[in-house]
Amino acid sequence: MSDSRERLVVVGGDAAGMSAASQARRLKGPDELEIVAFERGHFTSYSACGIPYWVGGQVSERDELIARTPQEHRERAIDLRTRTEVVAIDPERRRVRSRVLDGPGRGTEEWTGYDKLVIATGARPVRPPLPGIDAPGVHGVQTLDDGQALLDTLEGTPGRRAVVVGGGYIGVEMAEAMINRGYEVTVVNRGKEPMSTLDPDMGRLVHDAMSWLGITMVNDTEVTEIRTGDDGQVRAVVTADGEYPADVVILGLGVRPETGLARAAGLPLGAYGGLLTDLGMRVRGHDDIWAGGDCVEVLDLVSGQERHVALGTHANKHGQIIGTNVGGGYATFPGVVGTAVSKVCDLEIARTGLREKDARAVGLRFVTATIESTSRAGYYPGAQLMTVKMLAEHRTGRLLGVQIVGRESAAKRVDIAAVALTAGMTVEQMTALDLGYAPPFSPVWDPVLVAARKAVRAVREAGW
Structure with missing residues (x-):
């Protein structure tokens, strides 16, 4: 390095990369840590999940999707280089090679050394x-x-x-x-x-x-x-x-992990092509390299298997954890339960945990329960139908997964199941959950709890 400071190099300027850089900067000032970040696009720290709503007109301006501009990062003493692509990683010599894509130096390549490296290259569309x-x-x-x-x-x-x-x-x-x-x-x-x-x-x-x-x-x-x-x-x-x-x-x-650089550098990849890390998001076998966001594989807490989950929520968490560890603190990412929500017009779609084929793939025996209910008390104006499907483990009754399809107030109910999955609850334990009730918000028995009650019966009938 050119001086006594450590240098952190970040490859990728969106959620995981710039969250890591920003958190590391909060913990260590410019006199202790130099931060250089490379981003091949024009934009940084934006919501890719919001792009369909920008295209569809619900979000009127592109800049509404940008949480922090390149200039705002630079004002926080981060040397952010946009339209500059990293084309090689050399772990042995602890350096990356970058190429300028635009401007007077277009095509110019150079090596940049690092003490610590963060790989946040995201995913590429299939x-x-x-x-x-x-x-x-x-x-x-x-x-x-x-x-x-x-x-x-x-x-x-x-x-x-x-x-x-x-x-x-x-x-x-x-x-x-x-x-x-x-x-x-x-x-x-x-x-x-x-x-x-x-x-x-x-x-x-x-x-x-x-x-x-x-x-x-x-x-x-x-x-x-x-x-x-x-x-x-x-x-x-x-x-x-x-x-x-x-x-x-x-x-x-869909997308696949963007790990061509990592593969060429000999870094460990999993079955889905994503980088493999430890609980602190450090690349396995490499003490000075971290990775996060859509380019990594994470532990599924329900199945116990590694999987690829491309979501901005996880990417931002990864970045916070990496930045904390790079900055001298301590943080871990234990894994996911696979929660996701979406919509098409007024139809809401949600899932968490395992599908039937996921459970079979890891050798789990299970029962299912599917119910129809309403988002509010049936007599209250605006009540909407929803369908809830629940998977529970045979004999033990452990919750394995929940899927919900409905209209207003359907999708976010999946968060109840996500918490239950994370806690390792059984469907019988779920039936005792103290959820909020008033006719404008829910029937007396929330649809998720109705599904849990039916799942309890299915478990008992299967020979609990």
């Missing part, structure tokens, strides 16, 4: 090698730059037909965005039902609701080609079963 996949009018929506490119296309395209490829979280949220913009929307999905994060019986409820909203659902089929016109612009999405006209195509096929 983009299958199909004919026409890179044609104008085909968009992923992972970054703010992606969102801006999609909006530019929408403003410059007279047609009003959108095809969304993929029926997961990104797919249903982008379907809603395009409906809100007045487009005719088709969702092409390889699964038997949309939302493969749910069991198929719960996914069917999402399918029915999306169809009722005017979205054409095409399930259980593979896209084989993105067809273009003579001008090179996208014109249709082709599957084995048919062809669907399109003026714009949005890819919602």
